[in-house]
Amino acid sequence: MTRVPPSPPQPGDDRVRPATRWLAAFVLPFLLIAFALLYLWPERTDRLFAWPIKPPLTAMMLAAGYLGGILFFARTLRGRWHHVAAGFPAVGLFATLLGIATVLHWDRFHPGHVSFIAWAGLYFTTPFLVLAAWWANRGADPGTPDERDLLLPGGWRAVLAAVGALTLATGLLLFLWPAGLIAVWPWTLTPLTARVMGALFTLPGVVGLSLARDGRWSAARVLVQAEVLAFVAILLGVVRGRDAIDFGRPAAWGFVAGMGVMLGLGVLALLILDRRAQRGGTRGGSPA
Template identity: 45%
Template structure:
């Protein structure tokens, strides 16, 4: 499944990043301004990192917390597509789009259900436990992103009037779907402290956040500074990038120390 999905994400990210002004011709639908295309592409870059990791993973617990986020994200995009079919181009890209999103949420959900008993709940052979305050902090950031994303999806017309750049009802729902990813992943931090269970996902989040930062710098002119959501969006991205980066650096340093000692940093079960 991961090997089948990854090429779609690679092609989509390439088209959105390098041809943002030709999305009506080359992508599934015309996207304007390019900042919306870049935001969706950033989610695809994180998805590439995640699914390549899924294809290589040998233990279910290392990838399991990413599957609910994929189901929610892909399911939301399927609903948005069905609500706005008149906005889509009748081309090969749309055929690939509708095929991907009509199947992915159901296939991923089925695979996660089939694997549900494959995680024993114990740390990996060499593992560390994330601090409680860090997990709660990231859960709060994720919760804020999810609430904003859900509001944008349910009330796209209202979101279009206040968001950091111009949106249509369709791009408002797509943007809301992208924001939902962080919240769905981070809620699992409240019940699972194992770094091995989030290491791949944090890498995917950092790749996506780095792409968003670059997108903001490249498309600075797309931002509408008379709207209060512009500084709020930038603050949320900045807080997420700093938090993920700090937790990753701390856990990786502890993990290297544990590997040198040939031990698990915290012996007791981390859930």
């Protein structure tokens, strides 16, 4: 029997292009290893990672971002394009900022260490690969809801936009003006770790703005799941690394409260909006 080859991707078919799946498969092992090193042994980064990260709490914050990335890229392997599309601009900006931070603080790294070689290789190439993936898939999104979907209510979109703008602004400020925020940050940062924290803040910032613009719950679900996972890891990291936090600074309580609020909003969205989408919402773009 003659095997019929699979049909090539067509515009608007919502399929993730093969090259993008290969990119996700390539990135995933690095994220898994980095998460394990930084979250399980955050106090040993001077021997295990690309550069020594102090205090361990900062290492766990970066690991939490990687944990969200693991879920995101795993879903990219088997999901529809519009389910993950909003994450690619965020990942592209994050990787670009970390590549720039690496150049600016080259002397802080461990040249020749296998972790540094992997770090530099990823962050000097990933911005271009992610941009190429987004460009290759840009026409795949049909712009319509899933069979069972929900158009986000105006209130939810406003919250996404507001939180996204605030976290993006915070991230860019940390990256561009680290010295100004180091003095008020809840725990000790260096110019390098301040810029890394800034890059992390841009992830939910860009995602929030992108999802507020799109408006489909199906476009948001995977990203919200990834963010909830990351915020859980962040708050557990805060508990583990609480000795490094100066709770005499107002920013400490603001940080913990902010992470808690964002986790709560994510969980509420998954519980409420997912249920509405399954029970009614829209079907194939039409009111249920």
